[in-house]
Amino acid sequence: MSEPIVFKPRARLMSQLGEQLIKDENIAVLELIKNSYDADAKEVSITMENIENPESAVIIIEDNGDGMSLDIVKNCWMEPGTDNKEQKLKEMIENNIRSNLNRLPMGEKGIGRFGVHKLGNKITLITRAEDSKEVCIEIDWTIFSSNKYLSDIPIEVTERDSSYRFLNNSVKGTKIIIEKLKTTWSRGKIRELYRSINSLNSPFKSIDSFKVSFNIDKTDWLKGLLEYDDIKEYALFKVKMTLSGDKIKNYVYDFTPWKSMSKLSERHNPITEIDMVRSIRKENGMGKTRKVLEPIDLNKCKIGDVEIELLSFDLDSNILKMELTDIQGIKTYLNTNGGIFVYRDNIRIYESNKNDWLGLGVSRVNSPGDKISNNLVLGSVNINRDESSDLKEKTNREGFIEDSAYDLFCEAVLFAVQKFERDRAQDKLYLKKYYGVTSKSEPVMAEVTILKEKVEKKIFDESLKKEIFGCLSNIETQYKHITEVYQKSSSAGLSMSVVLHEIDKIISELEHAIIAEDASEHVRFLVNRLGTLTDGYASVVKSKTIKYFDLKKIITQSLFMVDFRLQAHEIIVDKQYMKSNIDSKVKGNESLIASSIINMVDNSIWWLQYAKIQSKKMYFDISRDIPGYLSIIIADNGKGFTIPTDMATRAFISDKPSGMGLGLHLASELMKQHGGELKFPEFNDLQIPEEYKQGAILALAFKEK
Structure with a gap:
């Protein structure tokens, strides 16, 4: 029944x-x-x-x-x-x-x-x-x-x-x-x-x-x-852009220092179009995988164009006091109201301020100087109601349902925010240099000196004065000791970053070698090279092996180390240096010079792929075109540097998505240790083919005696 x-x-x-x-x-x-x-x-x-x-x-x-x-x-x-x-x-x-x-x-x-x-x-x-x-x-x-x-x-x-x-x-x-x-x-x-x-x-x-x-x-x-109108004028970093398909369009970044910041100038950086990409592993048909760049394409879902506008602040009290009287007020406002919020037809999709949907807080923990967190930014991400049907709101009204469309949306927005972070980092460097809390070489010691002067003028009891001076001297001694400990720690940390940076390149080459051939001897060689490099960097902290070596030989060895990667990315190498009759012997650490060359090759591989160059090429030569220097010239036929070259050698400054910003900085420091320079010559200063005119050109320039 x-x-x-x-x-x-x-x-x-x-x-x-x-x-x-x-x-x-x-x-x-x-x-x-x-x-x-x-x-x-x-x-x-x-x-x-x-x-x-x-x-x-x-x-x-x-x-x-x-x-x-x-x-x-x-x-x-x-x-x-x-x-x-x-x-x-x-x-x-x-x-x-x-x-x-x-x-x-x-x-x-x-x-x-x-x-x-x-x-x-x-x-x-x-x-x-x-x-x-x-x-x-x-x-x-x-x-x-x-x-x-x-x-x-x-x-x-x-x-x-x-x-x-x-x-x-x-x-x-x-x-x-x-x-x-x-x-x-x-x-x-x-x-x-x-x-x-x-x-x-x-x-x-x-x-x-x-x-x-x-x-x-x-x-x-x-x-x-406080209201938005009360603080918007104090934003030093601003950006507007539109995400459409797999591109950032009409990207406009502005750094607007306050009038009181006379040592800084405005910077306006408009870019018509930027490709949005992610690095993924892809099968090559031989049961193996390799890293390739894939577009982040909003057109894969019904999301529509995304308009983004961001204002970012510097909350260093040393900087805020140059313009504001209510310093705590702006900090409190940003702590409570700060963040990047989604608006649909300009009406907010409600999410709690504590819900860091882009993971900005976690990112900043790992790199506090370069990244923004919710309390450093006011931002809107605006989508159109009729174009974003794949983004569905949760029943409880706390944001979107976390499905594949939402993941794609987050990935695209985060890529755009990270581009803004890289631009901001360049101006933040100068802001910190001239006006930040570290603008004085020893701010603590300077304050102690000022205090000693006041004690000398204001305290007339000699025994009390002596006691205070004794305490201040102890502070100076302890401060110097702590500073030395931290300097050593940071040097060790940087050295570890170097090791990790280089090991990553060798591991990448190992992957390509394993895929490309069943050559166990070559694989063993790379593994040995990895061990040697690791041991070498550990010993660099203590001492350096300096000897005469041939630049031709070191270029050849470096290219051999990345041969499979160059083949995998179909990059033609123009070995002009092999035709040179120049005596190319210099004195230095050949292992470190080889590592710098490999880093530069790795950068070119990434940027040539990102720029979608059809016939990718790299050029190597040994030249005396730069007066007073014997130089290794490295060039590619890409689209050149996307940030000023004087910024490119700064530590942790990069325009490469997820880039560490260490490669060119380490190369520059290495060349200084060798008595030379990492230079960025103009095309017309060198005798190189016309096809490299728009690309990146670098020179490892060794001073000639």
Whole structure:
């Protein structure tokens, strides 16, 4: 025997849904505001009274939107989970239509109304659509706590004539009165709500047709809250760009130092187009894999173009005091409001400030000087509602569902943010040099000296003066000792970075060798080379092996070490140096020079692949074209350096995604130790083929005696 049955939800299901679907009161208020946006309201007013006492407190949310007729209230508002907005959105997108205020609905799940249940136990809804009567509903949510079935609890709806006017004297709109609050609102919670309401609209693209006002009888609770307009002028680093398909388009970076920073100049860096790529392992058909660059392509999902705008700050107190009096104010504002937020049609997709969706905090822990964290940036990532259907909001309204479309979206945005970080790092270097806390060679020792001078002038008790001087001398001694320990530690750390940097190259070559041939002898040679290199760098800290060696030989050995990688990437090597009759012997550490050449080859391989050069080439020569130097000339036929060459040799400065920024810095330092220089000659200063004119050109220049 079988019979059809139906679900019979209990009334308390409404309470459970209200508590669990809406995480907190802030989100509940924001959901109701978004409902007003969807109703084409021009204004929304949030009023809170007697908020410290839940029994007598009241929250009023009122708008001048389209309002609801009796039919809409009965068949939409009273049906939780209705697909009314979802179907409306689909129809509007398919027919390319918008509301009267050029909007698409933000809500589509039909659960926003649960926000009122999250806030209080009693609500009164008053609404009127155009050419309709006023509709009124009163609901006491406590009756839903009973064990009755949901269908057994009727809600009385009243339709009536009324002359009530909504916001801005509008004849249509909606007013929701919430009483018997379920939460005690503290001062901190009110301030958090105020910030959330302010961040609902993108600060970079405010919606003139949608204004939200916040009113509370505890006006002193909002005292001291800074606004976006109060701090935006203090941003030193700015960028605007659009992500479209697999490219960053119209990238415009600006460094704008304050007038008080007379030693620094503005820097404007516009780039028409930047390829977005990721490094992946790909099978080569022989059961092995190798690293290749693959586009990060937003067109693989329905995400549409992504507009990004970022403002970044320097919170070094030494710098802030050059312009600001309320230093703590800006730090507090950024700690609470900072971050990069997603906006859909300029309305924020709510995520908690503590939710670091791009992982900026983790990245900064590993490299604090170069990376930005949420408290150093104000940013908007804006997507279009009708183009981003694959990005679906979670039911609880806390961001997007974390699926493949979301992962792709995050990867593209993070790639763009990292490009901004690399630009910012260049200007941050000079900012720190001239105005940062380390701009003085020994700031602590300088302060001790000043203190000694004051003691000498102000203290007349000789025994006390002697005692103070003794303490200050102990501070100086201990400070010098600690400084020496840290300097040694940092040197060891840098040496370890060198080892890791070089080992990575050899391991990469090992992979290509294993793939390309079954030549165990060559593989053993590479393994031995890896061990020798590791041991060599460990011994470099203690001593160096200096001897005469032939530049021709060292270039040949270096190219042999990367032969398989060059073949794998189809790079033709022009060995002009083999035709040279120049006596090419120099004195130095040939192992370290070989490592520098390998690093430069590795850089060219990556950038030639990134630039999508069809016929990739590298050029090697030995030349005396640079007066006073015997030089190894290395060039490629790519698109040249993307950052100024004087910045390229700075440690940890790189424009290569995920690059360490060590290769050219180490090469430069190595050449200095050899009494030479790492130079970046102009094309016309050398005798090299025309096809290398636009590419990167470097010279390991050894001083001739």
